[in-house]
Amino acid sequence: MERPRCTRRVTIISMGNAEVGKSCLIKRYCEQKFVARYSPTQGIDYGEFKSDVNGVKLAVKLCDLSGNPYFYHCRNEFYETVHGAFLVYDVNCRDSFTDLELWLKEMKQHAVRDMSETAFLVCAHKVDIASRKKRAVSEAEGRHWADTHCFPYFETSAVSGQNIAEVFKTMLDLILRSLDGKGKPRVAKMDPSELASLSIEPSPEQTTAVERMMNGRNAFEKFGISHGASRDEVNKQYRKLAMLLHPDKNPHTSADEAFKLLAATKKELLSAVP
Numbered sequence: 001m002e003r004p005r006c007t008r009r010v011t012i013i014s015m016g017n018a019e020v021g022k023s024c025l026i027k028r029y030c031e032q033k034f035v036a037r038y039s040p041t042q043g044i045d046y047g048e049f050k051s052d053v054n055g056v057k058l059a060v061k062l063c064d065l066s067g068n069p070y071f072y073h074c075r076n077e078f079y080e081t082v083h084g085a086f087l088v089y090d091v092n093c094r095d096s097f098t099d100l101e102l103w104l105k106e107m108k109q110h111a112v113r114d115m116s117e118t119a120f121l122v123c124a125h126k127v128d129i130a131s132r133k134k135r136a137v138s139e140a141e142g143r144h145w146a147d148t149h150c151f152p153y154f155e156t157s158a159v160s161g162q163n164i165a166e167v168f169k170t171m172l173d174l175i176l177r178s179l180d181g182k183g184k185p186r187v188a189k190m191d192p193s194e195l196a197s198l199s200i201e202p203s204p205e206q207t208t209a210v211e212r213m214m215n216g217r218n219a220f221e222k223f224g225i226s227h228g229a230s231r232d233e234v235n236k237q238y239r240k241l242a243m244l245l246h247p248d249k250n251p252h253t254s255a256d257e258a259f260k261l262l263a264a265t266k267k268e269l270l271s272a273v274p
Helices: 022-031 069-079 094-098 100-110 139-149 164-179 192-198 204-215 219-223 231-245 255-272
Strands: 008-015 044-053 056-065 084-090 119-125 153-155
Touching (some): 008 022, 008 164, 022 044, 022 056, 022 119, 022 164, 084 100, 139 153, 153 164, 204 231, 219 255
Parallel strands (some): 008 084, 084 119, 119 153
C-alpha cells in the first residue's frame, strides 16, 4: 500500500522598498485580481497557499515585508528560516533598484540559513506604467544586475498580470530543487549579442555624475556641493557618487576614469573644509 505523501512547508518573503508593489504582486497571484487601492504594509503581512509542484505537495507561507525603514527591527526575525525571496523594484524608481544591494546586505546580517541555500528571484515591477513613459531602469540594466548575482529575472505587472504566474512557478521550482539537495539551477545568462541589442544606457543621474566629475572646474563642482559644505556632507556625497560612478554599475564610457578621480577629489575637499 502506497504511503500518503507528506506536505512540505516552505516560507517565501518579499523584499524591496516601500511602494514598489510587493503586496499587489502577491495579491494578484493569490486572488487573481489587481487591487488598485492598497494600504502600505505595516510591519509584516502574511498569506498562505498550497501548491503541487511535480507531484510534491507544498504548503507555502508568504511573508510580505514592509519596505519602510521604520519596521527594520520588526522584519529582521523573518530572515532566519527563509526558503525563497522575491527582490522587487519599481522600474520607474531608480532608488528602488539600487537599494536591492542594501536588501541583500540586510538579509545577510540576520539570516540563519546559508544564503546560498535560499532561492532569489528578481521582479522588475510596474512595467505597465513604464510602457506609458520612459522608465528609470532599463530591462538590460535590470537583467545585467540579476545575471551578476545569478538570479532569475522577470518583468512583472500586477495590473496586467504579466509574468505573475511564471514568477511563482519558477520560485517554487527553485525551492524544491534546493530542498531535494539538487542545488539551484544555473540561470541562463543573456547572450552578449542579445544584451548589446538591448542597449544598456547610463541613467541621466549617472551621466550627470560622470560629466560633472570629468568637467568640473574645481573639487566642489566635481562633487556637486557648495563651498560651505561640512565634512559630513562631503562624506555623504562621496558615498552617493561612489555608487553612481562605479564602472560595474555605470555603463558610461568614461565611468572608469571618473571613478578613479573620485577618491582624489574627496581628499582635496576634506583638506579644504574645517
